[in-house]
Amino acid sequence: xxxxxxxxxxxxxxxxxxxxxxxxxxxxxxxxxxxxxxxxxxxxxxxxxxxxxxxxxxxxxxxxxxxxxxxxxxxxxxxxxxxxxxxxxxxxxxxxxxxxxxxxxxxxxxxxxxxxxxxxxxxxxxxxxxxxxxxxxxxxxxxxxxxxxxxxxxxxxxxxxxxxxxxxxxxxxxxxxxxxxxxxxxxxxxxxxxxxxxxxxxxxxxxxxxxxxxxxxxxxxxxxxxxxxxxxxxxxxxxxxxxxxxxxxxxxxxxxxxxxxxxxxxxxxxxxxxxxxxxxxxxxxxxxxxxxxxxxxxxxxxxxxxxxxxxxxxxxxxxxxxxxxxxxxxxxxxxxxxxxxxxxxxxxxxxxxxxxxxx
Numbered sequence: 001x002x003x004x005x006x007x008x009x010x011x012x013x014x015x016x017x018x019x020x021x022x023x024x025x026x027x028x029x030x031x032x033x034x035x036x037x038x039x040x041x042x043x044x045x046x047x048x049x050x051x052x053x054x055x056x057x058x059x060x061x062x063x064x065x066x067x068x069x070x071x072x073x074x075x076x077x078x079x080x081x082x083x084x085x086x087x088x089x090x091x092x093x094x095x096x097x098x099x100x101x102x103x104x105x106x107x108x109x110x111x112x113x114x115x116x117x118x119x120x121x122x123x124x125x126x127x128x129x130x131x132x133x134x135x136x137x138x139x140x141x142x143x144x145x146x147x148x149x150x151x152x153x154x155x156x157x158x159x160x161x162x163x164x165x166x167x168x169x170x171x172x173x174x175x176x177x178x179x180x181x182x183x184x185x186x187x188x189x190x191x192x193x194x195x196x197x198x199x200x201x202x203x204x205x206x207x208x209x210x211x212x213x214x215x216x217x218x219x220x221x222x223x224x225x226x227x228x229x230x231x232x233x234x235x236x237x238x239x240x241x242x243x244x245x246x247x248x249x250x251x252x253x254x255x256x257x258x259x260x261x262x263x264x265x266x267x268x269x270x271x272x273x274x275x276x277x278x279x280x281x282x283x284x285x286x287x288x289x290x291x292x293x294x295x296x297x298x299x300x301x302x303x304x305x306x307x308x309x310x311x312x313x314x315x316x317x318x319x320x321x322x323x324x325x326x327x328x329x330x331x332x333x334x335x336x337x338x339x340x341x342x343x344x345x346x347x348x349x350x351x352x353x354x355x356x357x358x359x
Contacts, residue, residue: 011036013246015044016066016136019054024061053135066134071095075127077119077144084115087129092140095131099138099245106197106243106251107140113190114142114239121181122146122237137199139242148205148236149174156181162292167208171220172275172289174203174210176268177258178296189265196254200242213242214249217305218271260298268294269301282311291322299330310340316347323353332357 003011011034018026030041045064048054054064073091075082088111096104118127124146132139146152150170157165157173173179177192195201200213209221258267276286294300302318304310323331333344333356341358345351352358 011044012048013136015041015048016053019062019064020066020134020136022060022062022065024063026062026064048135066136068132068134069095070133071131073129075129077122077125077127082119084112084119087115087119087127088112091129092131095133096138098133098135099243100247102250103138103243103245103247106247106249107138109251110194110197110241111140111142113194114241117149117190118142118144118146118237121149121152123152124236128235135245137242137244139240141238141240143235143238145234146236149203150205150208151236152181153179168277169289169292171208171210171277172270173293175218175270175275176293176297178265178268178293192265192268193254193258194241196258197249197251198241198243199247200240202238202240204238204240205236218274220274220277266298267301268297268299269303271303271305273304273306280309280311281307281314282309284313284317287314287317287322291318294322294329295326297329299332302331302333303335304333304337304340305335307340308337310343312343312347315343319344319352319356320347323356327353327355330355330357 011030014033015026015030018029023029027038027041027045030036030044031038045054049056049064052067055067056063057065071091075087075091088108092107092111093104096107099107115127118124122144124144126145128141128143130139130141132141147155150167153170153173154165154167156179157169162169174191177189191203195212196214198213199215200211203210203212207222207224209223211219211221258269259265260267270290272281272290275290278286281287290302319331319333323329333341336344336358344356344358348356
């Protein structure tokens with residue numbers, strides 16, 4: 001059977017993805033997915049072995065693994081003014097040779113944004129940079145020994161209108177975007193847009209791990225072990241970003257999804273389950289945390305994925321009280337189970353405000 005070059009590349013990438021996920025059934029699944037023989041699959045595997053993309057491993061469920069190269073650097077923040085574009089070109093760009101042009105553009109934006117955060121906001125003494133490359137994707141880790149992103153945000157929030165802000169408040173504000181400790185010089189867009197461009201975006205500070213990205217469901221983890229490791233390693237904030245080397249995603253289109261030429265960053269998306277870190281969305285306090293600053297946006301997408309129930313108080317606070325007081329803000333709840341949608345209609349007494357679009 002003869003395949004086109006595009007089909008052959010699709011098969012190769014499928015195999016590499018299965019190996020990256022440590023899938024022990026890579027042979028069988030490739031055969032079934034593409035209707036090819038085991039001999040053909042083994043030929044693709046041999047090509048990958050011969051070219052140095054993968055290697056054999058013994059004693060594991062998946063008998064192959066991607067060959068990975070790793071590069072590390074430490075930059076002192078106490079040696080005069082640093083420029084993020086210079087650091088990117090020196091410590092990250094040289095290792096992106098396996099990336100296509102779309103990936104390099106995304107890396108240039110995200111790498112510079114996260115480096116800038118570490119330089120200008122961390123209040124630390126050093127930045128750690130790790131670049132890991134394999135035949136499928138590239139991962140960049142940027143860390144610092146500063147105050148910690150959530151602590152820094154809570155400190156800022158305490159002086160700017162929030163009453164006794166907690167880490168839950170800081171988390172929700174990061175989901176929304178448009179928050180910065182230095183509004184005169186920054187727009188607060190870096191983390192938001194970086195998380196929308198990367199396949200995987202993980203933010204770790206103290207005991208809180210925020211997993212975010214285009215190819216994974218949002219998730220918030222609390223870990224005392226992570227807090228202990230942070231103290232031992234003297235890392236207060238760590239960002240880990242992963243992107244396929246041959247991504248089809250375009251940075252410009254990501255910006256267009258959430259920004260407008262005239263209005264700028266005017267649309268945001270909030271994963272409701274993850275934003276309600278204290279439990280299911282049932283309380284008015286949870287809703288008020290989500291509603292804070294929403295008037296800075298023209299449209300707010302509220303993603304109810306994995307939300308099995310919503311309390312009357314939570315729904316009433318957002319979809320009646322807030323919606324009525326802020327008719328200029330379009331609220332768009334999506335991915336709702338029938339019982340969640342019924343609660344929205346219930347608090348509206350059978351109808352919804354004109355600035356609520358269900359669907």
